[in-house]
Structure formats: structure tokens, C-alpha cells
Amino acid sequence: MFRGINLIITRSPLRISITGGSTDIKSYYGKYGGMCVSAAIDKYVYISVNRTFEEQIFLKYSNIEKVKTIDEIKHPIFREAIRLLDFKTPQIEITSVADVPGGTGMGSSSAFTCALLKALYNYRKKILLPSELAELACYVEIDILHEPIGKQDQYISAYGGITCFEFNQDETVEAYPIKLHPHTLFDFEDNLSLFFTGYSSKAAEILKDQVIKTEENDIEMIENLHRVKEIGWLGKKYLENGKLKELAELFNEQWKLKKERTREMPNDIIEEYREWGLKSGAIGAKIIGAGSNRGFLLFYSENKFKLREAMQKIGLEEVRFHFDFEGTKVLL
Numbered sequence: 001m002f003r004g005i006n007l008i009i010t011r012s013p014l015r016i017s018i019t020g021g022s023t024d025i026k027s028y029y030g031k032y033g034g035m036c037v038s039a040a041i042d043k044y045v046y047i048s049v050n051r052t053f054e055e056q057i058f059l060k061y062s063n064i065e066k067v068k069t070i071d072e073i074k075h076p077i078f079r080e081a082i083r084l085l086d087f088k089t090p091q092i093e094i095t096s097v098a099d100v101p102g103g104t105g106m107g108s109s110s111a112f113t114c115a116l117l118k119a120l121y122n123y124r125k126k127i128l129l130p131s132e133l134a135e136l137a138c139y140v141e142i143d144i145l146h147e148p149i150g151k152q153d154q155y156i157s158a159y160g161g162i163t164c165f166e167f168n169q170d171e172t173v174e175a176y177p178i179k180l181h182p183h184t185l186f187d188f189e190d191n192l193s194l195f196f197t198g199y200s201s202k203a204a205e206i207l208k209d210q211v212i213k214t215e216e217n218d219i220e221m222i223e224n225l226h227r228v229k230e231i232g233w234l235g236k237k238y239l240e241n242g243k244l245k246e247l248a249e250l251f252n253e254q255w256k257l258k259k260e261r262t263r264e265m266p267n268d269i270i271e272e273y274r275e276w277g278l279k280s281g282a283i284g285a286k287i288i289g290a291g292s293n294r295g296f297l298l299f300y301s302e303n304k305f306k307l308r309e310a311m312q313k314i315g316l317e318e319v320r321f322h323f324d325f326e327g328t329k330v331l332l
Contacts, residue, residue: 008049008123009332012115013040013324014099014106015156016194016288016298018239019250020232022261024150025207026142027214028225029167035232037164037178037239038156040324043099045108046331047115049123050093057082058093077109080144081116084136085124094119100319104196104296105289107153113137114157114328122330130327131175134158148208160327162188164236184242189323191244193299193307194288195316197273210261224261228254248300251284258287273297273316280310 016039023034052058059065059078070090073079078094094116102108114137121128128136137154141147151173155165159175162185166174180188213221231250238247255274274285274297281303288296296319301307308318 006051006123007332008119008330009046010048010115010119010122010328010330011044011046012111012118012157012328013160013326014043014045014108014111015040015153016106016192016296017152018162019235019247019254020229021152021254022150022207022210022258023225023229023232024152024165024167025148025211025214026150027211028222030169031214032222032226032229033169034150034167035165035229036152036167037162037232037236038152039162040156040160040327041106041321042324043106043319043321044324045096045098045111045115047112047119048095049119052091052093055089055091057090060094061096076145077113077116077140080140081113081120084117084140085120092123105287106296107157107289109147110137110141110149110153111157111328113140114154118328118330130158131173133328134173148211150207158328161325162239162323178236178239180239181242184239184244185323187242188239188244191248191300191302191304193282193301193304193311194319194321195273195277195297195299195311196319197270197295197297197316213261221261224257228257231257244300245283245302248282248284251286251298251300255286270297273311273314276314277301277307277311281306 018037018039020036023029024036028034057067057073059075065074067073070079070083096112098108100106100108114133117136118128118133134155138151141149151167155173155175156163162178164176164178231254235247235250277285277299282299282301284300286298288298299307
């Protein structure tokens with residue numbers, strides 16, 4: 001008997017953190033509550049799920065795996081996500097591709113997890129709301145795999161948009177879109193620029209250090225994160241009031257605070273790139289993500305053409321983007 005093809009394709013957006021990042025980690029929000037403003041962008045992780053005729057699990061990502069049982073899967077997120085669905089006789093092929101590779105500070109791992117879970121649950125004819133998807137992605141990455149990360153990436157990937165998240169001490173998360181005037185939205189998108197400086201591999205190490213110091217009630221770390229949270233709320237206010245220059249200047253303070261709570265200072269070349277951008281018309285600049293040594297530099301500039309020309313002279317590639325307002329979704 002012929003069995004029809006059951007192909008599911010999902011996509012999940014990457015993100016840029018606007019304000020408040022690093023207060024979404026349990027060691028901090030569990031004591032004080034956290035918040036952040038984050039924006040999803042139109043760079044995606046895609047997942048396709050299809051039924052195979054053989055009893056096997058066939059995974060295609062930066063590597064290829066073909067196994068008989070879930071326990072044999074080497075990729076941890078694939079393994080635990082598939083385990084959640086409790087496949088009795090796995091006959092499944094899963095492929096992952098991305099617009100931007102991992103290790104660049106844009107939340108690709110969590111976007112991958114959201115896209116994968118959305119695809120697998122849809123494959124099983126189960127619906128996940130954005131809040132449920134984000135919570136499940138956090139469960140896989142943080143509770144099962146014990147990654148020293150926060151909740152921002154999973155939630156913004158699931159929800160999309162320019163969104164404010166409050167991380168409460170009781171583990172609940174409140175999510176609501178930032179109320180932007182259309183002109184503010186257009187100007188904000190037009191004046192932001194991303195430049196790739198290279199791959200970052202220290203995010204987990206940096207966050208682990210933050211977790212340890214916060215749990216040990218390190219005064220300097222906690223006061224640093226208190227200020228980051230204050231900047232988060234201030235950034236939300238500036239966005240809603242259309243004060244984009246003031247918001248851009250907060251990027252500079254966030255950069256200073258990031259350096260203060262990082263054991264290893266950013267390398268000189270990143271500082272040079274950032275200073276060059278500020279001298280070339282940018283008002284504010286910061287590294288995207290927890291890593292401080294490489295990744296994407298985010299600039300706010302009202303003269304984007306001058307900034308673009310200047311950064312091209314020092315060999316940095318711009319990645320142009322628009323905001324994504326759909327979040328994780330099923331394409332097919």
C-alpha cells in the first residue's frame with residue numbers, strides 16, 4: 001500500500017538583542033526578576049521533517065547521522081527533541097539549514113531548537129502556541145542539556161517581532177510587543193547595521209562565569225546586571241517614545257557593562273572595529289550575543305552609507321536585514 005509523503009518544513013528567526021540581555025539567566029532572574037527587549041530578524045534556521053520507508057533516523061546538518069535508535073544520536077538537541085515525541089519505531093529524516101551559521105551570537109542554537117520542535121510536533125499533528133514552543137525549547141536546552149544560557153533566544157525566536165519579555169522569579173514569562181509608531185519602526189530598521197567580524201566560541205564560557213558569580217552573590221556582578229535591567233526598561237521607553245538616538249547611546253553603556261562582567265576582555269581588533277564605526281558616523285555600537293571576542297557588531301547610524309563605506313574599507317561584510325514579525329512558523 002502506498003504511503004503518502006508527509007513533509008513538514010518550518011523556519012525560525014535569528015535575533016538581535018536590543019537591551020536587557022543577560023538578565024534572562026535563572027541565576028539572576030530567579031532572585032531579582034529579569035527583562036529584555038529583543039528583535040527577530042529575517043535570517044532563519046530551516047528544518048524539514050519527512051517519513052522514510054526504512055526504520056531509521058536520518059539526520060542531515062553540518063554532519064550526517066544515520067542511526068537505528070534515539071540513544072545513538074550524537075547531536076544533543078536532535079536527540080532530546082526526538083525523544084520528547086516518544087517515537088516507537090523511528091522512520092524519520094530531518095534536515096537543517098541556516099541563513100547564518102552558528103557561533104555568531106544571534107541565537108542560532110535556540111532558533112534551531114524552536115524550528116525542530118515546531119516541525120516534530122506538527123509532524124505529529126500537534127499544535128504549539130508561541131509560549132508553549134518557547135517554554136519547551138528552554139526545557140530542552142536548559143533543563144535537559146544544562147546549557148548555561150538564558151531564555152531570551154528561545155522566546156524571541158518563537159514570538160518574533162520587537163518584543164519585551166519579563167522573566168519572573170516563579171519561572172513564568174510575560175511577552176508583549178513594543179508599541180512603536182510606524183515612523184519609529186521604519187527609522188529604527190533603516191538605521192541599524194550588522195557587520196560580521198568572525199566566529200565567537202566563548203559565549204557559554206562567559207555565561208557560565210556570570211552564573212557562578214551571581215549564585216555566589218558577587219556584588220559587582222549583581223550591580224552590573226541590575227544596571228543592565230535598568231537599561232532594558234529605559235530602552236523600551238525610548239523605543240516607545242521614538243527616542244532612537246538616546247537608545248543608540250545605551251548600546252555604548254551596554255558594551256561597557258559587558259566588558260566589566262567578562263573575565264577575558266574583548267580583543268583589540270573588535271575595539272578597533274567598533275571605534276572606527278563610531279568615528280564614521282555611528283551613534284552607538286555593541287557586539288550581539290554573550291560572546292565578547294567576535295560575532296556581529298550592531299551599529300546605529302543616521303548616515304548608513306558613510307558607515308557602510310567605512311566598514312568596507314577595513315574588510316567587514318555587512319549582513320542586511322529586516323525585522324521578522326512571524327516568529328517560528330510552518331512553511332509547508
